[in-house]
Amino acid sequence: MGSVIKINAITVPADSGDELAHRFAARAGAVDDAExxxxxxxxxPTDERDQWLVLSRWRDEESFQAWVASPAFAHGHRSAAERSGGEAPKPVSTHSEVWSYEVAGGSDA
Incomplete structure (x- = not known):
């Protein structure tokens, strides 16, 4: 069996996309050490869509679930302001949902 793919489809108003990208950049590497x-x-999106996608690859479902249940997940999903004791910033998204897939084929390129 191939990797497990998790796609977090995040609905983001057009004027909030740059902030979403900034927030992701600010916590880059937060999940890198997860088993x-x-x-x-x-x-x-490069068309009229308002959904940004976070595509993550995991060795297996158990690895993903262990990360979601970990303190590192909760910590990584808090803002820098919250981590230092401040208030949470205004959300940039209006909706999100997680889609689950596994690799069933493809190229080696």
Whole structure:
């Protein structure tokens, strides 16, 4: 069996996309050391869509679930202001949902 793919589809108003990208950049590397983590990309729409996609790859479902249940997950999803005892910033998204897939085929390139 191939990698497990998790896609977090985040609905973001057009005027909030840059802030979403900034927040992701501010916590880059937060998941890198998680057991079974293979990588992720933040995908910005290039058409009229308002959904940004966070695509992450995991060795298996158990690795992903262990990370979601970990203190590192909670810590990584708090803002820098919250981590230093301040207030949470205004959300940039209006909705999100997680889609689950596994690799069933493809190229080696």
């Amino acid at each position: 079974g983590f293979e990588g992720f990309e933040l995908l910005k």
